[in-house]
Amino acid sequence: MNRRVLLLIVGSLLLPLGCGGPSSPPSPPGPSGNGDAPLVLQPTELCSDQADAAIATFEDANLEAPVRAALYLGEQDDLTCRWVSGLTGLGARSLGSTSLVGLQNLTSLTFLDVYRNSISDIGALSGLTSLRLLHLGYNSITDISPLRGLTSLRFLHLDNNPDLTDIQPLLDNMGLGEGDTVDLTGTNVSCTDVAALRARGVTVVSPC
Numbered sequence: 001m002n003r004r005v006l007l008l009i010v011g012s013l014l015l016p017l018g019c020g021g022p023s024s025p026p027s028p029p030g031p032s033g034n035g036d037a038p039l040v041l042q043p044t045e046l047c048s049d050q051a052d053a054a055i056a057t058f059e060d061a062n063l064e065a066p067v068r069a070a071l072y073l074g075e076q077d078d079l080t081c082r083w084v085s086g087l088t089g090l091g092a093r094s095l096g097s098t099s100l101v102g103l104q105n106l107t108s109l110t111f112l113d114v115y116r117n118s119i120s121d122i123g124a125l126s127g128l129t130s131l132r133l134l135h136l137g138y139n140s141i142t143d144i145s146p147l148r149g150l151t152s153l154r155f156l157h158l159d160n161n162p163d164l165t166d167i168q169p170l171l172d173n174m175g176l177g178e179g180d181t182v183d184l185t186g187t188n189v190s191c192t193d194v195a196a197l198r199a200r201g202v203t204v205v206s207p208c
Contacts, residue, residue: 087109097114112135114135142165164184
């Protein structure tokens with residue numbers, strides 16, 4: 001057998017064994033199980049637009065810590081959309097929190113307590129329609145328009161937000177009525193608006 005034929009035979013045997021050129025090793029499987037690392041969301045992004053394995057984040061680390069604690073997750077555990085969307089209660093009092101961004105993905109919350117923080121913007125709460133008990137007292141809130149659509153609210157504490165003057169969103173909230181309670185102590189809400197809430201059967205805690 002001549003040399004040229006021998007080389008062709010040997011080459012054809014080696015090619016299937018991967019000797020045709022360098023190749024990259026397969027990626028180790030990530031938590032999603034498909035070989036890809038899970039997507040890490042920006043704090044403002046919605047879990048509802050992503051897979052359950054996507055990782056939710058928070059603008060304020062002081063708020064992320066109690067979320068992890070409530071879910072029994074350590075700092076190294078992925079805070080996935082699957083986990084946060086199932087949380088029903090969160091207590092985050094007196095933590096120095098300045099932002100609620102990220103809470104929009106806690107869509108099963110029925111109880112939220114963020115008393116005594118430094119919060120001014122509550123926009124992240126606008127889609128949390130399962131909330132029944134909401135503590136927002138002792139913050140710096142002036143705009144409560146995100147509460148307009150939270151029709152499941154039964155106990156709402158807005159006390160000691162001294163610059164709060166406009167509660168029209170509560171008057172527009174058709175879920176507030178007989179048997180519900182709103183605390184407006186330490187605000188600058190007009191007695192006319194307080195009377196309008198009371199006329200619907202709401203128990204309003206107020207100097208009026």
